[in-house]
Amino acid sequence: HWKHGGIVGVLGYGGGVIGRYCDRPDLFPNCAHFHTIRVNQPGGKFYTTKILRQLCDLWEKRGSGLTNMHGSTGDIILLGTTTDELEPVFYELTHELNMDLGGSGSNMRTPSDCVGMARCEWSCVDTQAITYNITMTYQDMLHRPAFPYKFKFKTSGCPNDCVAAIARADCSIIGTWRDDIRIDQEAVKAYAAGELVTNGGAHGTKARKLDIQKEVCDLCPTKCMEFDGKKLKIWNEDCTRCMHCINVMPRALRTGTDL
Ligand code: SF4
Ligand code: SF4
Known part of the structure; x- marks a missing residue:
């Protein structure tokens, strides 16, 4: 013990x-x-x-x-x-390694981030630049505990929040987009016809027919999507940018470009 x-x-x-x-x-x-x-x-x-x-x-x-x-x-x-x-x-x-100690105790804890733009096509912010900036700006707070309790920054490039910024940080920074979700209607049809692998292969690597109404539109938290069997429509003004639809159909839907 x-x-x-x-x-x-x-x-x-x-x-x-x-x-x-x-x-x-x-x-x-x-x-x-x-x-x-x-x-x-x-x-x-x-x-x-x-x-x-x-x-x-x-x-x-x-x-x-x-x-x-x-x-x-x-x-x-x-x-x-x-x-x-x-x-x-x-x-x-x-x-020799050009590395530094991280935080512990009642100080600012080591900021952390997802892989961001270095590897992920969904990243809407440069997570590494943000984390580096915070780390260098708050060196004193990181190494010398001055707070009554710990404080954490975490940065995720998109609302998938792979670094669990919402759950595990005091200051959560999450990238998003201002404009509309980009839609490739041909790829939407290909998902419906079973020609593509859904969820980017995360739930199995075989192509299967995607029930767009049930698996995408009905699970949209704000119900801002409509599919008539051929064309997908999104009322972007009601979209909360939750990423669900994009995660299911990454070949058909992409984040906006106004970041
Ligand atoms: S949080 Fe978003 S941008 Fe970051 S790795 Fe996850 S999916 Fe990619
Ligand atoms: S990102 Fe989320 S809220 Fe926006 S359209 Fe897709 S499922 Fe709906």
């Missing part, structure tokens, strides 16, 4: 290390300390294999070798090291 928390960290920072001490160091001296280190993940969680190898080598050498990619905050979590290894880990992270 671990005692949670405790005052432990690196010089100049108030967050980033979570103290873990064994309740019975007399019985288990080899795991008397097992501190957790939070490492600020890159925007969109993109890595080179080289940096991942370096990170694993560092943690094999100075910690338990156990990692969690990633914690719910978004950080890389390095699990289990001793107090005397904290400063060397911090030095090597910042000087």
Whole structure:
């Protein structure tokens, strides 16, 4: 059993290390300390294999070798090291890997984002640019706890909200579009005729007939869609940009272009 928390960290920072001490160091001296280190993940969680190898080598050498990619905050979590290894880990992270500690405790937590425009055609905002900007602007708040409680920023490129900004952040930034959903009526017909794979293949990779009325129009939360068997109509002024219809028919429907 671990005692949670405790005052432990690196010089100049108030967050980033979570103290873990064994309740019975007399019985288990080899795991008397097992501190957790939070490492600020890159925007969109993109890595080179080289940096991942370096990170694993560092943690094999100075910690338990156990990692969690990633914690719910978004950080890389390095699990289990001793107090005397904290400063060397911090030095090597910042000087050799060009990485920094993340947030913990009552500070601004490491901002996190979805893959955004780097990989996803639905992204309406540059999630990585936003996250980088917030991270650099609030460095002090990120490393030195000044709040009565934690505070989280999360940025999703579209309302699918893959980074769970609504559920898990205090400030949720979600990209959307101002104009109309783009419709390819030929592709709508192809979905209805069973020529295309629905949901981008997420629910099975075989083409099947899509019941557009039942599976798309009836599930639109604002009922702003109409399908007469041939043509799909959307009353965009009533659309809440929930992404449901686009997720089901990505070949036929796309987000607008006025971002
Ligand atoms: S939130 Fe939207 S833009 Fe970001 S990865 Fe998910 S689907 Fe793509
Ligand atoms: S995005 Fe959502 S609200 Fe808008 S038309 Fe599609 S299903 Fe309806």
